[in-house]
Amino acid sequence: MRSAMGKNNSDLTEMNRSAVVRILQQQEVCSRADIARQTGLTQAAITKIVASMIDLGLVAEVGIITGSDNRRSIGLRLNAGRHQIIGVKFARQMFAVGVFDISGKIYTQAETKYSLEENPRTVLDAMKKQIRQMLEAYGDVVSIGLAVPGPYLREEGRIAVVTQMSAWHTINFIEEFKEEFDKPVFIEHDANAGALAEWLFGGHPQPLHTLAYFLVGDGVGTGVIERGRLLLGVQGTACEIGHTSVDVHGPRCECGNYGCLELYCSAPAIVQKARQRAPECLPKGGPAGSGDACAAVFAAARAGDPKALEVVREAAEYIGYGCVTLIGAYNPDIIIIGDVVAQGGDLLMPAIRRVVRERVAPELHDRVRIEISRLRVDPTLYGAAATATNKVLQLPSMFSAAAKGLGAR
Ligand SMILES: [Zn+2]
Known part of the structure:
Protein backbone atom coordinates (compact mmCIF):
# COMPACT_ATOMS: atom_id res chain seq x y z
CA MET A 1 0.00 0.00 0.00
CA ARG A 2 2.73 2.40 1.01
CA SER A 3 4.88 1.75 -2.09
CA ALA A 4 1.86 2.25 -4.36
CA MET A 5 1.22 5.58 -2.70
CA GLY A 6 4.87 6.54 -3.17
CA LYS A 7 4.59 5.94 -6.90
CA ASN A 8 1.48 8.02 -7.13
CA ASN A 9 3.14 10.75 -5.14
CA SER A 10 5.92 11.19 -7.67
CA ASP A 11 3.32 11.48 -10.46
CA LEU A 12 1.42 13.95 -8.34
CA THR A 13 4.47 16.11 -7.79
CA GLU A 14 4.84 16.64 -11.53
CA MET A 15 1.16 17.39 -11.89
CA ASN A 16 1.15 19.69 -8.89
CA ARG A 17 4.20 21.57 -10.13
CA SER A 18 2.47 22.33 -13.40
CA ALA A 19 -0.69 23.33 -11.51
CA VAL A 20 1.37 25.86 -9.51
CA VAL A 21 2.92 27.19 -12.71
CA ARG A 22 -0.49 27.53 -14.33
CA ILE A 23 -1.73 29.65 -11.44
CA LEU A 24 1.38 31.85 -11.53
CA GLN A 25 1.06 32.16 -15.31
CA GLN A 26 -2.48 33.46 -14.96
CA GLN A 27 -2.11 35.70 -11.91
CA GLU A 28 1.48 36.89 -12.14
CA VAL A 29 1.91 37.42 -8.39
CA CYS A 30 0.28 35.46 -5.58
CA SER A 31 0.99 33.97 -2.18
CA ARG A 32 1.55 30.37 -1.12
CA ALA A 33 -1.83 30.48 0.63
CA ASP A 34 -3.56 31.64 -2.59
CA ILE A 35 -1.96 28.76 -4.50
CA ALA A 36 -2.93 26.25 -1.80
CA ARG A 37 -6.53 27.42 -1.92
CA GLN A 38 -6.75 27.32 -5.72
CA THR A 39 -5.08 23.94 -6.12
CA GLY A 40 -6.79 22.35 -3.14
CA LEU A 41 -3.36 21.20 -1.92
CA THR A 42 -2.13 21.65 1.65
CA GLN A 43 0.03 24.63 2.60
CA ALA A 44 2.81 22.15 3.51
CA ALA A 45 2.69 20.58 0.03
CA ILE A 46 2.77 23.99 -1.65
CA THR A 47 5.66 25.15 0.55
CA LYS A 48 7.66 22.08 -0.52
CA ILE A 49 6.87 22.45 -4.25
CA VAL A 50 7.60 26.19 -4.20
CA ALA A 51 10.91 25.62 -2.39
CA SER A 52 12.08 23.22 -5.12
CA MET A 53 11.00 25.68 -7.79
CA ILE A 54 12.89 28.54 -6.10
CA ASP A 55 15.97 26.27 -5.97
CA LEU A 56 15.67 25.71 -9.69
CA GLY A 57 15.28 29.40 -10.38
CA LEU A 58 11.75 28.88 -11.75
CA VAL A 59 10.01 30.96 -9.07
CA ALA A 60 11.13 34.08 -7.21
CA GLU A 61 9.86 35.82 -4.06
CA VAL A 62 8.86 39.43 -4.67
CA GLY A 63 8.34 41.00 -1.23
CA ILE A 64 5.18 41.37 0.83
CA ILE A 65 1.77 41.40 -0.84
CA THR A 66 -1.77 41.46 0.51
CA GLY A 67 -3.44 38.18 -0.48
CA SER A 68 -7.10 37.70 -1.42
CA ASP A 69 -7.75 36.79 2.25
CA ASN A 70 -6.44 40.27 3.22
CA ARG A 71 -3.46 38.75 5.01
CA ARG A 72 0.01 40.01 4.29
CA SER A 73 2.31 37.35 2.93
CA ILE A 74 5.29 36.84 0.65
CA GLY A 75 4.47 37.23 -3.02
CA LEU A 76 5.66 34.70 -5.60
CA ARG A 77 6.09 35.10 -9.30
CA LEU A 78 7.43 32.99 -12.14
CA ASN A 79 11.03 33.73 -13.00
CA ALA A 80 9.82 33.34 -16.51
CA GLY A 81 12.28 35.31 -18.63
CA ARG A 82 15.24 33.31 -17.35
CA HIS A 83 13.92 30.19 -19.01
CA GLN A 84 13.26 30.97 -22.62
CA ILE A 85 12.00 28.36 -25.01
CA ILE A 86 12.10 28.18 -28.79
CA GLY A 87 8.97 26.69 -30.32
CA VAL A 88 8.92 25.40 -33.90
CA LYS A 89 5.80 24.50 -35.81
CA PHE A 90 6.42 22.33 -38.85
CA ALA A 91 3.34 22.17 -41.07
CA ARG A 92 2.58 21.09 -44.61
CA GLN A 93 3.16 24.40 -46.36
CA MET A 94 4.82 26.54 -43.72
CA PHE A 95 7.01 26.48 -40.66
CA ALA A 96 7.01 28.97 -37.82
CA VAL A 97 9.64 29.63 -35.17
CA GLY A 98 8.96 31.64 -32.01
CA VAL A 99 10.68 32.57 -28.77
CA PHE A 100 8.64 32.24 -25.57
CA ASP A 101 9.26 32.14 -21.86
CA ILE A 102 7.91 29.46 -19.52
CA SER A 103 4.94 31.64 -18.59
CA GLY A 104 3.86 31.45 -22.25
CA LYS A 105 4.78 35.04 -23.09
CA ILE A 106 5.84 35.36 -26.71
CA TYR A 107 8.86 37.51 -27.58
CA THR A 108 9.03 37.06 -31.33
CA GLN A 109 7.86 34.78 -34.12
CA ALA A 110 8.62 34.33 -37.80
CA GLU A 111 6.72 32.36 -40.40
CA THR A 112 8.16 30.86 -43.61
CA LYS A 113 5.97 29.49 -46.39
CA TYR A 114 7.08 26.80 -48.83
CA SER A 115 5.40 24.65 -51.46
CA LEU A 116 4.47 20.98 -51.06
CA GLU A 117 6.93 20.09 -53.84
CA GLU A 118 9.92 21.66 -52.06
CA ASN A 119 12.83 19.33 -51.24
CA PRO A 120 12.67 18.47 -47.50
CA ARG A 121 16.44 19.13 -47.18
CA THR A 122 16.02 22.74 -48.31
CA VAL A 123 13.13 23.27 -45.90
CA LEU A 124 15.04 21.71 -42.97
CA ASP A 125 18.10 23.85 -43.66
CA ALA A 126 15.97 27.01 -43.70
CA MET A 127 14.29 25.95 -40.46
CA LYS A 128 17.62 25.29 -38.69
CA LYS A 129 18.99 28.63 -39.89
CA GLN A 130 15.97 30.43 -38.46
CA ILE A 131 16.37 28.61 -35.12
CA ARG A 132 20.09 29.50 -34.98
CA GLN A 133 19.29 33.16 -35.60
CA MET A 134 16.84 33.19 -32.70
CA LEU A 135 19.29 31.38 -30.42
CA GLU A 136 21.82 34.11 -31.15
CA ALA A 137 19.31 36.90 -30.57
CA TYR A 138 17.96 35.47 -27.28
CA GLY A 139 20.60 34.31 -24.81
CA ASP A 140 18.51 32.50 -22.20
CA VAL A 141 17.00 29.70 -24.27
CA VAL A 142 17.09 26.45 -22.28
CA SER A 143 15.23 24.16 -24.65
CA ILE A 144 13.66 23.79 -28.11
CA GLY A 145 10.26 22.24 -28.83
CA LEU A 146 9.20 21.08 -32.28
CA ALA A 147 5.64 20.18 -33.31
CA VAL A 148 5.17 17.97 -36.36
CA PRO A 149 2.12 16.52 -38.12
CA GLY A 150 1.19 12.99 -37.12
CA PRO A 151 0.99 10.10 -36.79
CA TYR A 152 4.47 10.75 -35.36
CA LEU A 153 6.45 7.66 -34.32
CA ARG A 154 7.96 8.99 -31.13
CA GLU A 155 10.67 6.33 -30.64
CA GLU A 156 11.77 6.36 -34.26
CA GLY A 157 11.54 10.14 -34.72
CA ARG A 158 9.68 9.67 -37.99
CA ILE A 159 6.23 10.65 -39.21
CA ALA A 160 4.40 7.47 -40.30
CA VAL A 161 2.11 9.11 -42.84
CA VAL A 162 2.38 12.72 -43.91
CA THR A 163 -0.64 13.15 -46.13
CA GLN A 164 0.22 15.27 -49.20
CA MET A 165 3.97 15.15 -48.38
CA SER A 166 5.35 11.65 -48.94
CA ALA A 167 8.94 12.95 -49.42
CA TRP A 168 9.04 13.69 -45.67
CA HIS A 169 8.31 10.08 -44.73
CA THR A 170 12.00 9.14 -44.38
CA ILE A 171 13.15 12.24 -42.47
CA ASN A 172 14.32 11.38 -38.96
CA PHE A 173 13.51 14.45 -36.90
CA ILE A 174 15.34 13.27 -33.77
CA GLU A 175 18.61 12.77 -35.68
CA GLU A 176 18.14 15.99 -37.63
CA PHE A 177 17.96 18.08 -34.48
CA LYS A 178 19.94 16.07 -31.90
CA GLU A 179 23.39 17.02 -33.16
CA GLU A 180 22.47 20.43 -34.51
CA PHE A 181 21.92 22.42 -31.29
CA ASP A 182 23.48 22.28 -27.84
CA LYS A 183 20.03 22.64 -26.22
CA PRO A 184 17.71 19.70 -25.60
CA VAL A 185 15.14 19.37 -28.39
CA PHE A 186 11.74 17.80 -27.73
CA ILE A 187 9.51 16.70 -30.59
CA GLU A 188 5.78 16.25 -30.32
CA HIS A 189 2.87 15.43 -32.59
CA ASP A 190 1.12 18.71 -33.49
CA ALA A 191 -2.21 17.84 -31.85
CA ASN A 192 -0.46 16.70 -28.64
CA ALA A 193 1.48 19.97 -28.67
CA GLY A 194 -1.77 21.93 -29.04
CA ALA A 195 -3.25 19.98 -26.13
CA LEU A 196 -0.26 20.92 -23.95
CA ALA A 197 -0.63 24.58 -24.96
CA GLU A 198 -4.28 24.54 -23.94
CA TRP A 199 -3.45 22.73 -20.69
CA LEU A 200 -0.64 25.09 -19.73
CA PHE A 201 -1.66 28.39 -21.29
CA GLY A 202 -5.38 28.10 -22.17
CA GLY A 203 -6.64 29.56 -18.89
CA HIS A 204 -9.38 26.92 -18.65
CA PRO A 205 -11.30 26.79 -15.37
CA GLN A 206 -9.82 24.29 -12.91
CA PRO A 207 -10.02 21.56 -11.91
CA LEU A 208 -9.68 19.93 -15.32
CA HIS A 209 -9.65 16.14 -15.55
CA THR A 210 -9.46 15.24 -19.25
CA LEU A 211 -8.78 17.77 -21.99
CA ALA A 212 -9.10 16.89 -25.69
CA TYR A 213 -7.54 19.27 -28.22
CA PHE A 214 -9.18 18.65 -31.60
CA LEU A 215 -6.89 19.95 -34.35
CA VAL A 216 -8.79 20.61 -37.57
CA GLY A 217 -6.40 22.09 -40.11
CA ASP A 218 -4.44 20.69 -43.04
CA GLY A 219 -4.75 17.42 -41.16
CA VAL A 220 -7.15 16.30 -38.44
CA GLY A 221 -5.88 14.92 -35.15
CA THR A 222 -6.38 14.95 -31.41
CA GLY A 223 -4.22 15.35 -28.34
CA VAL A 224 -5.71 14.13 -25.09
CA ILE A 225 -4.37 15.03 -21.65
CA SER A 266 -9.88 19.14 -42.94
CA ALA A 267 -9.05 22.48 -44.57
CA PRO A 268 -8.12 20.79 -47.90
CA ALA A 269 -11.43 18.84 -47.79
CA ILE A 270 -13.41 22.06 -47.29
CA VAL A 271 -11.53 23.74 -50.14
CA GLN A 272 -12.14 20.74 -52.41
CA LYS A 273 -15.88 20.82 -51.67
CA ALA A 274 -15.95 24.56 -52.30
CA ARG A 275 -14.15 24.06 -55.61
CA GLN A 276 -16.93 21.69 -56.68
CA ARG A 277 -19.94 23.51 -55.31
CA ALA A 278 -19.04 27.16 -54.69
CA PRO A 279 -15.95 27.92 -56.82
CA GLU A 280 -16.80 31.66 -56.99
CA CYS A 281 -16.01 31.91 -53.22
CA LEU A 282 -12.37 30.88 -53.64
CA PRO A 283 -9.56 33.40 -54.11
CA LYS A 284 -8.94 34.31 -57.74
CA GLY A 285 -5.55 33.97 -59.38
CA GLY A 286 -2.86 31.41 -58.59
CA PRO A 287 -3.19 28.51 -56.17
CA ALA A 288 -3.73 29.71 -52.61
CA GLY A 289 -2.70 27.73 -49.53
CA SER A 290 -5.57 25.80 -47.97
CA GLY A 291 -5.60 28.23 -45.01
CA ASP A 292 -6.29 31.29 -47.20
CA ALA A 293 -8.78 29.38 -49.36
CA CYS A 294 -10.61 28.14 -46.26
CA ALA A 295 -10.77 31.68 -44.86
CA ALA A 296 -12.35 32.81 -48.16
CA VAL A 297 -15.05 30.12 -47.88
CA PHE A 298 -15.82 31.24 -44.30
CA ALA A 299 -15.99 34.88 -45.44
CA ALA A 300 -18.46 33.97 -48.20
CA ALA A 301 -20.56 31.99 -45.73
CA ARG A 302 -20.61 34.93 -43.30
CA ALA A 303 -21.76 37.15 -46.15
CA GLY A 304 -24.70 34.76 -46.60
CA ASP A 305 -23.64 32.81 -49.72
CA PRO A 306 -25.94 29.75 -49.53
CA LYS A 307 -23.52 27.36 -51.29
CA ALA A 308 -20.61 28.36 -49.04
CA LEU A 309 -22.89 28.00 -46.00
CA GLU A 310 -23.79 24.50 -47.15
CA VAL A 311 -20.11 23.50 -47.51
CA VAL A 312 -19.29 24.90 -44.06
CA ARG A 313 -22.33 23.28 -42.40
CA GLU A 314 -21.42 19.90 -43.85
CA ALA A 315 -17.83 20.18 -42.57
CA ALA A 316 -19.17 21.26 -39.16
CA GLU A 317 -21.35 18.14 -38.99
CA TYR A 318 -18.29 15.96 -39.58
CA ILE A 319 -16.40 17.86 -36.87
CA GLY A 320 -19.44 17.06 -34.71
CA TYR A 321 -19.12 13.33 -35.53
CA GLY A 322 -15.48 13.63 -34.49
CA CYS A 323 -16.58 15.14 -31.17
CA VAL A 324 -19.05 12.27 -30.66
CA THR A 325 -16.17 9.80 -31.15
CA LEU A 326 -13.93 11.79 -28.78
CA ILE A 327 -16.61 11.78 -26.09
CA GLY A 328 -17.15 8.03 -26.53
CA ALA A 329 -13.43 7.25 -26.50
CA TYR A 330 -12.06 9.61 -23.83
CA ASN A 331 -14.96 11.05 -21.80
CA PRO A 332 -13.31 14.52 -21.68
CA ASP A 333 -14.61 17.43 -19.62
CA ILE A 334 -13.56 19.81 -22.39
CA ILE A 335 -12.99 19.55 -26.16
CA ILE A 336 -11.14 22.51 -27.68
CA ILE A 337 -11.22 22.88 -31.46
CA GLY A 338 -8.19 24.61 -32.96
CA ASP A 339 -6.13 25.31 -36.09
CA VAL A 340 -7.18 26.66 -39.52
CA VAL A 341 -10.77 25.40 -39.58
CA ALA A 342 -11.44 26.78 -36.09
CA GLN A 343 -11.37 30.25 -37.69
CA GLY A 344 -14.92 29.44 -38.82
CA GLY A 345 -15.90 28.95 -35.16
CA ASP A 346 -19.10 31.00 -35.06
CA LEU A 347 -20.31 29.32 -38.26
CA LEU A 348 -19.38 25.83 -37.11
CA MET A 349 -20.54 25.65 -33.51
CA PRO A 350 -24.34 25.42 -34.04
CA ALA A 351 -24.05 22.32 -36.27
CA ILE A 352 -21.33 20.77 -34.06
CA ARG A 353 -23.48 21.24 -30.92
CA ARG A 354 -26.58 19.89 -32.69
CA VAL A 355 -24.81 16.71 -33.84
CA VAL A 356 -23.37 16.11 -30.37
CA ARG A 357 -26.72 16.75 -28.68
CA GLU A 358 -28.48 14.33 -31.04
CA ARG A 359 -25.93 11.53 -30.75
CA VAL A 360 -24.49 11.50 -27.22
CA ALA A 361 -26.27 10.24 -24.09
CA PRO A 362 -27.50 13.22 -22.04
CA GLU A 363 -25.49 12.14 -18.96
CA LEU A 364 -22.27 12.40 -21.00
CA HIS A 365 -23.37 15.39 -23.07
CA ASP A 366 -24.08 17.47 -19.96
CA ARG A 367 -20.54 17.04 -18.64
CA VAL A 368 -18.56 18.12 -21.69
CA ARG A 369 -17.85 21.65 -22.87
CA ILE A 370 -17.02 22.15 -26.54
CA GLU A 371 -15.16 25.35 -27.37
CA ILE A 372 -13.08 27.02 -30.05
CA SER A 373 -9.49 27.73 -29.00
CA ARG A 374 -9.03 31.23 -27.62
CA LEU A 375 -5.23 31.18 -27.64
CA ARG A 376 -3.83 34.30 -29.28
CA VAL A 377 -0.85 32.46 -30.74
CA ASP A 378 -1.27 29.53 -33.14
CA PRO A 379 -1.89 26.61 -30.72
CA THR A 380 0.57 24.34 -32.54
CA LEU A 381 3.43 26.88 -32.36
CA TYR A 382 2.44 27.67 -28.78
CA GLY A 383 2.26 23.92 -28.22
CA ALA A 384 5.77 23.36 -29.55
CA ALA A 385 6.95 25.79 -26.86
CA ALA A 386 4.60 24.17 -24.31
CA THR A 387 6.16 20.76 -25.10
CA ALA A 388 9.59 22.03 -24.13
CA THR A 389 8.17 24.07 -21.21
CA ASN A 390 6.46 20.96 -19.91
CA LYS A 391 9.78 19.08 -19.96
CA VAL A 392 11.47 21.92 -18.08
CA LEU A 393 8.73 21.62 -15.45
CA GLN A 394 8.65 17.82 -15.40
CA LEU A 395 12.38 17.08 -15.53
CA PRO A 396 13.80 19.92 -13.46
CA SER A 397 17.09 18.08 -12.81
CA MET A 398 17.81 18.12 -16.53
CA PHE A 399 17.61 21.89 -16.55
CA SER A 400 18.94 22.67 -13.10
CA ALA A 401 22.47 23.17 -14.41
CA ALA A 402 21.17 25.58 -17.02
CA ALA A 403 19.00 27.34 -14.45
CA LYS A 404 21.89 27.67 -11.97
CA GLY A 405 24.17 28.93 -14.72
CA LEU A 406 21.62 31.56 -15.61
CA GLY A 407 21.06 32.43 -11.95
CA ALA A 408 24.77 33.09 -11.49
CA ARG A 409 24.89 35.68 -14.22
ZN1 LIG B 1 -6.60 8.11 -43.13
Missing part, protein backbone atom coordinates in the same frame (compact mmCIF):
# COMPACT_ATOMS: atom_id res chain seq x y z
CA GLU A 226 -5.69 13.18 -18.63
CA ARG A 227 -4.75 14.65 -15.26
CA GLY A 228 -1.67 16.35 -16.66
CA ARG A 229 -0.44 13.49 -18.84
CA LEU A 230 -0.67 13.01 -22.59
CA LEU A 231 -2.25 9.76 -23.75
CA LEU A 232 0.39 8.34 -26.09
CA GLY A 233 -0.06 4.62 -26.76
CA VAL A 234 2.88 2.28 -27.33
CA GLN A 235 4.36 4.20 -30.31
CA GLY A 236 3.12 7.63 -29.35
CA THR A 237 0.47 7.76 -32.07
CA ALA A 238 -2.68 7.34 -29.94
CA CYS A 239 -5.77 9.51 -30.44
CA GLU A 240 -5.37 9.71 -34.26
CA ILE A 241 -9.04 10.44 -34.69
CA GLY A 242 -8.44 11.95 -38.15
CA HIS A 243 -7.79 8.47 -39.47
CA THR A 244 -10.84 6.73 -38.06
CA SER A 245 -13.47 5.82 -40.67
CA VAL A 246 -16.63 7.85 -40.76
CA ASP A 247 -17.57 5.89 -43.91
CA VAL A 248 -16.01 2.43 -44.12
CA HIS A 249 -16.85 2.36 -47.84
CA GLY A 250 -15.56 5.87 -48.43
CA PRO A 251 -12.57 6.91 -50.55
CA ARG A 252 -9.11 5.48 -49.84
CA CYS A 253 -6.98 7.66 -47.58
CA GLU A 254 -3.19 7.95 -47.87
CA CYS A 255 -2.95 6.25 -44.45
CA GLY A 256 -4.39 3.03 -45.93
CA ASN A 257 -7.81 3.28 -44.31
CA TYR A 258 -11.04 4.24 -46.08
CA GLY A 259 -13.37 7.17 -45.48
CA CYS A 260 -11.19 8.80 -42.78
CA LEU A 261 -12.64 11.78 -40.89
CA GLU A 262 -9.77 13.92 -42.26
CA LEU A 263 -11.18 13.48 -45.79
CA TYR A 264 -14.42 15.23 -44.78
CA CYS A 265 -13.57 18.18 -42.54
